[in-house]
Amino acid sequence: MNKILKLSSIALLASSTSLMAQSKSFEGLSLGISASAVGVEASGSHTSNSGTTGRGSLGKVTEIAAVDLSYGYASSPNTIIQIGATYTPGKAKAGSGTFTDNVSSSGASTTSDGNLSLEVKDPYSIYIAPTYVISKDAAVYVKAGYAKASTNTLATGNATLSKKPEDLKGMVYAIGSKTMLTPNLYLGVEGSLTDYDTITATTAVGAEAGGTTGGKTIRADVKAVQGTVTIGYKF
Secondary structure, three states: OHHHHHHHHHHHHHHHHHHHHHHHOOOEEEEEEEEEEEEEEEEEEEEOOOOOEEEEEEEEEEEEEEEEEEEEEEEEOOEEEEEEEEEOOOEEEEEEEEEEEEEEEOOEEEEEEEEEEEEEEEEEEEEEEEEEEEEOOEEEEEEEEEEEEEEEEEEEEOOOEEEOOOOEEEEEEEEEEEEEOOOOEEEEEEEEEEEEOOEEEEEOOEEEOOEEEOOOEEEEEEEEEEEEEEEEEEO
């Protein structure tokens, strides 16, 4: 009986040591360089002071590069908690489109358009990523965090703006995997969705059928879907 207990204790200790060795591969400070394909969509509507309504959308798929810095610590033998930040220097055109203004005069409906393009600058996110270690070289994770980006809007026609949209702010959600290629070099693959808060802008005074009006308020929902590949180094 004592012999069986001793063997069980040795087996349990060996198993625990093996799991701890697996999680060690993903602990500590990591720095990565990533390349992403990002699809951005902004869709919304506007309402003028006279009650006229309109709608529009814009979108584009673009490629960006980013820097990711994270730190992982073991919360259990096969679980790592990563805390990190991602930053994309520079700017990218998020898309361009047409906002259609539906107006009427003497019962006759007419349409006038304005062109709007959106540029996103210096986006970054701060996140936490619970990670499950599958083996000493592979792990999977889910991620949630806060995202922010500056914007630059170019508009013409009935979309010309007197008040441009504020910065984009929202939440990012992701799922991904990390594979150790060497004891220090790793490959990461991730899919994410960033859901930004609704942004607003105000158009300049313009002429509509039946009179002069302006100050239309545009409200738009902005979402970004992103696929990312990262090459990084764990210190």
